[in-house]
Amino acid sequence: MIEVIFQVRKDEFRDHEAVVKELDLVEEENQITHLITLDDAKNSEYILNKFSWFIIFTSHYIIL
DSSP, rough: OOHHHHEEEEETTSOOOSOOGGOOOSGGGGGGOOOOOOOOOOOOGGGGGGOOOHHHOOOOHOOO
8 A cells, every 4th residue: 555655656646636627617827826935025914913812701711
């Protein structure tokens, strides 16, 4: 069994398509890809980077 797996890997997955043709519904010219590198400036939303205590939770449950 493990020999079969290594043989498939050695053959570079030739018999196993990455995307099945029946599931490839979007034409290649209509596909949008995004390339983000670590050097690019990010538009981070700092409001989402905030922790707020859930008061209703603390009123109904005992916190140890």
